[in-house]
Amino acid sequence: MTAIVLRTQLSGVLRRPGRLLMTGLSVLVAAFVVFGTVLAYAIVSRTTLDTFSATPEAVSVVAYTTGGAPLDPEQVAAIRTTAGVAEVAGRVTATFTVGDASAGSDLDLLADPGTGPLSRITLVSGAYPAAARQIAVDRRAAGRLGVTVGGTLRLNTPNRAGKPVTVTVTGIVDGPRDSAERAWAPDQMVAALSGEPGFPRVDVLAGPGADIPAMINGMSERLLRDPTAYVSVTTGDSMRVREARAAVQQFDQLFALVAMFVAIAVVAAALVATSTFRIVFAQRMRQLALLRAIGAQRNQLVVALAVEGAVVGLVTGTVGVLLAQAAGFAAPALAAMFGRTVSAPGVPVGAAVAVVLGAGLLTAGAVLAPAFAAAGVSPLQALRSASTLAAERGITVPRLVGGLLLVAVTGGIAWLTVRSMGSSEALLYLVGTGAFGFGALILLGPVLIRPILAVAGWPLRRFGPAGRLAVSGIGGTPRRAAAVSVVVALGVTMLAGTVVGISSLQLWTDRTMASRTPADLAMFAEGRGGLDDVVARLRADSRFRDVTPFRMADFSSTDGGFSHGAIAVDLTAMPMLRTLEASAGQVTALGPGKVVLSATAASDLGAGVGEVVTLRSDGTVRAEVVAILTGDGPLRMGAVLTPADLDALGGASPGVLADIATGGRDEALAAFRGAGAPAGTEVAVLADARDKADGEVSSLFAAAVGLLGLTVLIAAVGVGTTTGLSVLERTQEFGLARALGLTRARLRLMIGMEAGLYGLIGAVLGILLGVPMAWLALESLRLDLPMTLPAGRLAAIALVTATITVLAGLLPARRAARVSPVAALAAD
Structure with missing residues (x-):
């Protein structure tokens, strides 16, 4: 009997290769991504070994x-x-x-x-x-x-x-x-x-x-x-190989990070496969019930369905590997079109076999839960005219209890995370919080669908019957909607958390660079002579704006235990100086006998706002602290004084700040240096440091979004697959709607809205989970970054996610709209 059941299931799969590929599409994409990453590393390594060397080729x-x-x-x-x-x-x-x-x-x-x-x-x-x-x-x-x-x-x-x-x-x-x-x-x-x-x-x-x-x-x-x-x-050959290998090692950490995100994408693919097989098996309930009626045991059905899943995984994994290998072979030609030279990746047979076998195991594992559920069908189901069971609108009591238990565990681990802030266990607790929190989301997803759909679906109902039917279609199958949306939520959770973290890093970088590099260019003169002539010439040059003189001196504590720099500069003269923020007090209160301290200097002096501090150098100044900055003072100085107080402190040397108004940076820099400064004057291009910091944050953001986009891509594949299978399942429903007057365009709109709702619900769930996780990460790891909520970027994530899932549903929507009402009503 086992052989009969197995042959029945596999014959149905192999007769329809298109359905097979659609069922395992997420596994295909995951196999392509995994093997593509292997080939990318091979391309980078070979290209570096072939082309990079600081040693000329002729060196013997x-x-x-x-x-x-x-x-x-x-x-x-x-x-x-x-x-x-x-x-x-x-x-x-x-x-x-x-x-x-x-x-x-x-x-x-x-x-x-x-x-x-x-x-x-x-x-x-x-x-x-x-x-x-x-x-x-x-x-x-x-x-x-x-x-x-x-x-x-x-x-x-x-x-x-x-x-x-x-x-x-x-x-x-x-x-x-x-x-x-x-x-x-x-x-x-x-x-x-x-x-x-x-x-x-x-x-x-x-x-x-x-x-x-x-x-x-x-x-x-x-x-x-x-x-x-x-x-x-x-x-020379040995030296060139050594240099190239050293250069390749810098990519190891990068690809280790990529591997982590690829692993997350594989998890998403497994979740999508589970959801897809649940739908596929539900469409075949009558067939499975007939097998039960003629004597097939439940365990025999489970084995047959698991083998079917493994076959789907092996086939789609093989296709994904072949597509990735073809892309690898095409990489040198594509690079040559853009004037670049890259080496071919070769054919890593071992890695290819491992990816294919991994795809088979992944799919076999993903199919187990749907297989156990489908194998429990009653033989009486074979007597019903419909081939699918009615959608389950709720969740079982054990699932509800398990979900609530995971919520409690998540809360407990989150409390431990807060308690262990800054310790070595904080990261472990943080990972546990995310893992258990996402597990709770998987179990309680059908319960959360209703309230989110009530809010997210409200605008869609204004689109008339198509909108109302789309909302009711999602609400009528909450377990299916939850299964698909949770996969979207996985990608959005990490994407939202990363965006919050990087936005906080960007805010911290902006604040830090505003104090450390308040201008594009800076000039530091030796001695105590002034730079009045230089300032006049720079202000007369249209290539510069906001030319601001300053003076600096060093000071120490009364016991000489530490020293800092003090600066006298007009804090309202330059745009970046006007952005300085104080953690206590008011920067604008600076005046004679007053001082603004950096956070470090205030800590070293043990001073707070309203207290009087003594600063010593060649002279002594007593000043009241009117503000404490969130970070460093301008040009990393520890104190900001008025010019008169800095003169009293003694030992001041002059300088000039300026922003570039017009022209290139190199041209302006040459003119800045040629403004007649005395010998020994130093020039710093502060804009270079600022651009480097901004570039690093921007590169980090782009890399994170690109890598996390893999998960969103696989989630979109899941939405497209689910929508396509739903179209097949609801053919009669669509035929009835068409017979009652729903046009082709309105039907396409309705299905597109349903697909978009999957993405929108997943985005909302992901943001609700990702933002608290980002806060926990910033606080528990003691990163000292200001928590910020980039509402615009988070809204863009939700909009883009919904748009991608709408696009994923376009093909099934077009297919559904082409079926005539008569044929649809006659279909089983």
Whole structure:
């Protein structure tokens, strides 16, 4: 009998491959995502290994120090005179501070031959340095320093007692991309400018026909005569592979994070598969009842249905793997269309087999609960004319009790999470809160559908009969609606929690950068002289706005236990300074004999608003605390004073802040540096730090949304599948509606609204669960981020989710609208 039951179920599945693929569509997508992630890692790794290296391809041998002193001139000479060596290039980087007209910028000077196979740069204009005190700068440095070919720079070197060295810029070059401002010169010239004659690394080009192993042995014998020397000699190929592998390792943590989100997507796929099989088995209740009537046992039906699920998983998993492999093979061609070069991923057979088997096991597990429920059908069901059972409108008492128990457990773990804030157990409790909370949502979902539908469905009822039928269609099958919406809620919960967390991080970043980097550009002068002429010239230049002078000094506590900086600046002069927030007191109350303290300085002084503090430097100032900031003061200062109080404190040095009004940043920076500041003045591009911080937060937000979008995508697949199966199940209902006058357009609208309601209900449930989880995470992990509720972004998530699920229901809606009323009424 078991064989008959099994053959009956599998024959029905295999006769309709389209239904099979639709049933396991979520598993197909999950298999595609999992295997696609494996291939993506392979592509990134192979591309990096094939293309990345800081060592030029022509380098035959590399000698480098692993600690201690660099290779001295005698050791470099020994390398140069080794048999088979054709060319040698020392590698060293020296950092200088550019002075005078181009003030305050760090410039990295790198050693490079400039031409030939060992060079890493390309000359753009001018000539490469050929004499002492000559350098070539890259395009970024040329723009920011405001120099051209033939110009001069004054470099301050740390080992020359502050004496500047004037160098001539002989050329502009393109080199490896980096955020720093870079210059280049031959190795001996860099050594002469830096005062360091040795090199931490030497690249060697072998002559034609040279014996590389013999060269390495010869160099090793010469370089390792001193037993205390920390020198290694290896081939250029080995160094390139080592560098590439080190570069690949930076992707390991990223793909570990991706794997976590992929695992969540797999869980979503399992939930969708469970819901889908529940509907499929419900449509076959009469067939299952007939099998029971002719002697099939319940356990035989469970086994047959589980095997059916495994077959569906294996087939759809295989299709997903094949589609991902095809996409992997197409990646190099697609990248070439955009001017990029990537390596092919190969065919990881082991991973492919593992994904296919995993898909089969996942589906077999997902089908168990629906299989047990369907196998319990009564044989009398075979006598009914309908092929499905009436929808269950409520939930059983055990399910209700279990759901309430999970709610209580969730509350208890959440209380433990709050109690353990900042401890190592907080993260574990937080994960437990989320897991049990989502479990409660799964069990109590049908109960929650009604109140949410009453609110979310109210606008839809204004669309007339189509809207009312859509709302009643969802409300008539609350268990089905809950099963689908909970999958949507899984993705939205994590997405909403992430959005709240990143929005809080963005707010904290904005506040922090508003104090630390209140302007685009800053100038810091040495001594106590003023910058009045510089301020006047900058204010007359249309490229700048909000030019604001300031002065700074250091102060310490009465016992000298700590020190901070104090600044006198007009807090209303610049837009960002006007955004400074106080945790206590009022920033606007600053005046003579008053002080605004940073949070750190207030803690160190043990002072609160209204108390009088004593600040000591060359002089002493007693001031009343009128405000305590939420973070640092402007430019990381610990106190803000009036100009008169800062003068009394003594030791003040001047500076200027300015925002860029027009033109590019590099052009404005060159003009800012050329405003006539005295020697020793430093310039800081504060906008770079602000842009970097904003870019990191934006990249984090984009990556999180993209990864969590996988779960929402699979949820949308579940909505489309459920809607499609519902259309098949309700063919007679739709036929009757058409016979009573419902047009094709109104029928499509009704089905689209139902699909959208799945997404909207799931979004509401997800937001209701995700926002408290985000608050718990911020508080329990002691991240010190200001909790914010980005209502606009959360509303956008709900709207986008509903829109995606509406689109997922379009195809089933079109299919339902094409059936004639007569055919629909005759269908069983």
